[in-house]
Amino acid sequence: MARRGASSLLFDGSEWSFATLSRAYDAIEAIALGEMGLDVYPNQIEVISSEQMLDAYSSVGMPLMYQHWSFGKRFVFEDHLYRKGRRGLAYELVINSNPCITYLMEENTMPMQALVTAHAAFGHNHFFKNNYLFRQWTDASSILGYMDFAKKYVARCEERHGTAAVEDILDSAHALMDQGVFHYRRPPRLSSERITERARERLEYEEQTYSDLWRTLPTAGGNADMEEAEEEALERKKALNLPEENLLYFLEKHSLILEPWQRELLRIVRVIAQYFYPQAQTKVMNEGCATFVHYFIINRLFDQKKMSEGAMLELLASHANVVFQPSFHDPRFGGINPYALGFAMMQDIERICTEPTAEDRDWFPDIAGNGDWRGTLLDAWENHRDESFILQYLSPALIRKFRLFHLTDRSTDRFCEVASIHDERGYSAVRTALARSYDLGANRPDIEVVDVDLLGDRQLRLRHTVKNGVLLEEADRDATLAHIRRLWGYDVSLAGVAASSGAVLYECSSRDL
Incomplete structure (x- = not known):
């Protein structure tokens, strides 16, 4: 085999510089766009330390995130395992935004910097921009602006209402994140400026008014017959748009005890949960796409004599581990x-x-x-x-x-x-x-709000549609009911109903906790 000339190599050895990163990026981009036909957002590449990577891990991978004790707890846990050598760190982290932000770890060798640039800045980037789930459910151009608003808003709430009060709401909201997304309805796309403006308008309005729905409730009592009671039940369900799959949305809009700032906290958590919804459904495809892209690109760079045998062996070993x-x-x-x-x-x-x-x-x-x-x-x-x-x-x-x-x-x-x-x-x-x-x-609990006893004790009624006989873990179920009870302010009941027969399999209430 002919020896590859040093002059044709993009880099030589393991050390990297920003000039080398730029040269490698240009060569990778030419293959990704020219030969593979990828379509990507503009790239923003940042080099960070291992501690910054751990910090990004702890805050669900977002460059801007509000403070919460759970993020600090996870940081300590990940840092302990990393320092003990029991767990490694990702070589990169990529944000579904426009521009697409890719974090490279400064401890990486130059060959690894090239690989993760191909993997994240072009593989993941293309998938984020083009996959239909991300196009329908996320707005890459506004997420960073919204997260900046969320971080500042939570900080202002902590200053005004106290850290403990804010964490109580966030604790309950985080516990309900999996039940805080729309699975079938497409949320509206708004710019970050419009989102901030709407939040301000909503807070001002709610501070001055009460919900007409609660203000015009009929008083309890009377001798209404069964038919009239059923009609009233249908009317209230229609008014509340029940059944509702998104628990955080329902609590944000209809809880009687939440103040405007608390409702906005629920909305922040709900928006974040919705942002990550497509990623949970495309793990195999997303990682498969990025891995295929980086494998194709590094082989093409080697064929073009822009990468040495030593660098290629290092990358193939890393690829094999992945x-x-x-x-x-x-x-x-x-x-x-x-x-x-x-x-x-x-x-x-x-x-x-x-x-x-x-x-x-x-x-x-x-x-x-x-x-x-x-x-x-x-x-x-x-x-x-x-x-x-x-x-x-x-x-x-x-x-x-x-x-x-x-x-x-x-x-x-x-x-x-x-x-x-x-x-x-x-x-x-x-x-x-x-x-x-x-x-x-098929694998997450199907839980919906089905009714609210407006004429009596305002009990929130939830229904769990049980599939294949899989019931909820009792301890987790009771803890979740307690969180819903905190946000709703009144009793919460949950009935498990068999999907096939409609038979009631179990019933429980926050009153029993």
Whole structure:
């Protein structure tokens, strides 16, 4: 093999400088945009220390975040493990914003800086900008402005009302974050300036008025018959737009005891929860996209003689660690590695498009042998989430490679059953079961506000639709009810109803806590 000339290399050795970073960025950008056809937000790259990376970890990865004791607790926990050598740090952190902010850790070697630039500044960046979930549910251009408003607003509330009072509300709001998103309705997109203006207008209005809904309630008592009572129930549900899946939204709008500043705190937590909603649904795709992008780019840089053999070996070793999938009996096993599955699926799509087998042509007639793996991947990254992506593109060849099988564990049985394996009869069942495991709607508790006893004690009634017989953990359920009770101000009841039959499986109330 001919020795690569030092003059053609983007960098030589492990040390980096800003000039070297800039030179590497330009070469990576040329491949990402010119050869792969990626479409990205403008990039803003910042180099930070390991302590700053730990701080970013603790505040859910946002560059601007309000203060809360839970973030400090997590910082101490992560810092302890890092200092003891029991846990490493991510080489980068990327923010879904416009411009897209990528944090590089200053301890990285120059080859690693190049890899994570390709991975985050172009792989994740493209996915954030183009995937339909992020386009529908997030506004990258306003999130940083909103977080700046949120940080300053929480600080002002702490000065005016005290840290303890603010933390009480945030504690309860954080406990309800998973139940604080709209799963089916698309929230309106507003600029950061309009969001701040609306918050100010809302606070001024609420300080001067009461809700007409509560002011015009009929008094309790009377001899209304059952039909009239049912009509009143329908009317109040219509007025409150029930059932409501977003608990934080309902409490923000209709709680009787919350002051305007407390309602705004709920709204801040709710907006943050909604911002992260698409990321929870695209972990495999997002990481698979970024990993495929960095793998393609570093190989192209090597082919162009812009990277040395030593740098390439370092990057391939790091890449192998990222996509490593431990076996189920390995002590390191913690489920399916999203990097491993995502990257393998991206490579498999490339193979199906360019070198399909007869099996591939049977399973994927629309893409097998089309020769356009770039267009196929760009289309998949844009139009799918993890569940639909796996259901659409997981091939029998990859099922065999990962040795996947479907294990059923019914509560009524005393044993587990291997229902499907990686064979002709089992491919579809295995793929469907794996896809379902990434469906948030099927794996998170389905809890809704269904009624409020306005004529009596204003008890908030919640319904948990129980799927596949999976009940809530009693301790977590009771703790969550207590948080809802704090924000609502009156008793809260929860009924578990079987999804299939409608039978009531359990009932509990904050009154019993």
